[in-house]
Amino acid sequence: MQNRAPGNIAFRCMILICLAQTFWILIHYKFTAELSEIIQRYPVGDRGTLYVVLSNSGGATVPFTYHYFIHRSIGDNDSALESLREEGRAFLITRDHDAKTTVVNQRVEVVVREKILDFSSPAFFRVDGDYVAVDVWLDAQIDSNNDD
Numbered sequence: 001m002q003n004r005a006p007g008n009i010a011f012r013c014m015i016l017i018c019l020a021q022t023f024w025i026l027i028h029y030k031f032t033a034e035l036s037e038i039i040q041r042y043p044v045g046d047r048g049t050l051y052v053v054l055s056n057s058g059g060a061t062v063p064f065t066y067h068y069f070i071h072r073s074i075g076d077n078d079s080a081l082e083s084l085r086e087e088g089r090a091f092l093i094t095r096d097h098d099a100k101t102t103v104v105n106q107r108v109e110v111v112v113r114e115k116i117l118d119f120s121s122p123a124f125f126r127v128d129g130d131y132v133a134v135d136v137w138l139d140a141q142i143d144s145n146n147d148d
Contacts, residue, residue, distance in 0.1 A: 035067060035085050038077045042103045044134055047127045049073040050108055051084060052101065066099065068092035068110065070123040070134050091123035091136055092116070106132070111139040 034057035042050040051069045067090040074080035096114035103109075108123070121136035 035081060038081055039066075040101065041080075042101060042108075043073070044070060044103055044108065044125075045106050045132065047073055048125050048132060048134065049080075050101065050103055051080060051088075052099075053081070053084060053090075063095050064097065065117060066094050066097060068094075068101075068108075070108070070125045072125055072127045090118065091120050092138070093118040107135045107137065109137045109139070113141060115142065116140055 034055055035053045036056045037054045038051055039054050040052035044050050048070055051071055053067045053069065055065045055067060069084050069088045069090050071080070071084060071088055074083055092110060094112050094114060094116050096112045098113070100111040101108070119138060121138070122133045123136050124131045124133055
């Protein structure tokens, strides 16, 4: 029978604790792209705005992504960008820098011809404690030869 040194047992326990903590962090960490700049805004209804936000945080080898948010109207771009970073949820993420966007009352229409990374509809935004739903119509005809 082999005796185990107390230091060896403590070392193994520390390794197990570190692995468990790493696993917990990976499960609970919210992986999000860094929002760089608001490149377009469209009024939605009386108090909402559609923000198209560029994310160029991928570096030279990763293409830009464009994040579409419906959010309460905020006049200043810096304040709006900070609010989107903290509480925004993009309803569309695409690589299409030429996507055509139209807003008709409480409906958003987007025509995309390049890769879509995420999409959800309807989109919601909150104003004064109330949630406002906005229908999103997506026309996506992706060219398979242009897929990343």
